[in-house]
Amino acid sequence: MKIFINAKTVELCSNILAALEDTADSATLCFTDEQAANTDYSDYDAIIVSAPLRSEFGLEYVANLSKKCTAPIIVLARADIAGDVQSRLKFTGAFVLAKPFQKSVLQQTIKTAVVAKENINRLLSEKSELSKQLDDVRVIDRAKFCLIQYLNLTEEQAHRHIQKLAMDTRRTQREIAEDILRTYAI
Numbered sequence: 180m181k182i183f184i185n186a187k188t189v190e191l192c193s194n195i196l197a198a199l200e201d202t203a204d205s206a207t208l209c210f211t212d213e214q215a216a217n218t219d220y221s222d223y224d225a226i227i228v229s230a231p232l233r234s235e236f237g238l239e240y241v242a243n244l245s246k247k248c249t250a251p252i253i254v255l256a257r258a259d260i261a262g263d264v265q266s267r268l269k270f271t272g273a274f275v276l277a278k279p280f281q282k283s284v285l286q287q288t289i290k291t292a293v294v295a296k297e298n299i300n301r302l303l304s305e306k307s308e309l310s311k312q313l314d315d316v317r318v319i320d321r322a323k324f325c326l327i328q329y330l331n332l333t334e335e336q337a338h339r340h341i342q343k344l345a346m347d348t349r350r351t352q353r354e355i356a357e358d359i360l361r362t363y364a365i
Contacts (some may be wrong), residue, residue: 180293181222183250185209185240186229195227195255198282202289215240220248225289229255229278230264238267245271249300251292255280272299315353322356325363 182203186192192208199206207223209215212234220226226244230237241252252273256264261277268275274292276285319341326337341359345352 180204180224180289182206182289183209183218183220183223183226184229185215185227185232185237186255187231187233191229195229195285198280198285199289202286220244220250223248223250225293226250226252227255227289228252228273238264241268241273242271245273249296251289251296253285253288253292272296315351318360319352319356322359325359329363 180203182199182205184192184195184206186195186208187210189208189210192210196203196206196208207218209218210233212232215232226248228237228241228244232240237254241254245252252271254264254268254273254275255278256275258277258279261275265275274288276288322341323334323337326332326340327334330337332340341352341355344350344355348355
């Protein structure tokens with residue numbers, strides 16, 4: 180697992196990395212704002228941010244990070260403010276872990292975050308596919324309506340006509356439906 184660790188100092192980054200010795204295959208330690216700004220986060224399996232950071236507390240950084248990367252984000256915050264940090268970051272999907280933490284809790288949080296992110300990505304993919312299918316059905320139904328209106332076909336005949344044209348021309352039913360809609364200028 181490739182992990183990006185962003186903390187205020189080299190020592191903090193090293194301590195977090197030491198807690199991940201069994202979990203991380205490789206890790207990038209970040210302790211400068213310039214490095215954080217110039218990092219491509221797309222290669223990382225998880226991102227750990229230890230708040231506060233150097234020039235800011237880190238909430239805005241995490242919010243921006245959640246918009247531009249797909250890796251799960253784990254924020255480490257002092258125990259007395261962890262609840263407040265979680266409520267402020269809930270829209271980002273970031274996990275908040277109170278400091279000090281046990282090594283096993285950090286490792287389990289990372290594993291849970293990775294699984295949760297994979298499930299979310301799978302669900303988003305399924306949602307996208309279902310939206311496309313629903314859009315296809317809408318276009319095909321509009322084309323069937325045109326065939327019913329202009330050619331006086333029944334719904335079954337219109338449906339069969341679109342299916343047959345799709346099979347005969349080796350195109351999708353949606354492509355045929357779009358041709359029909361263009362023909363009747365709707």
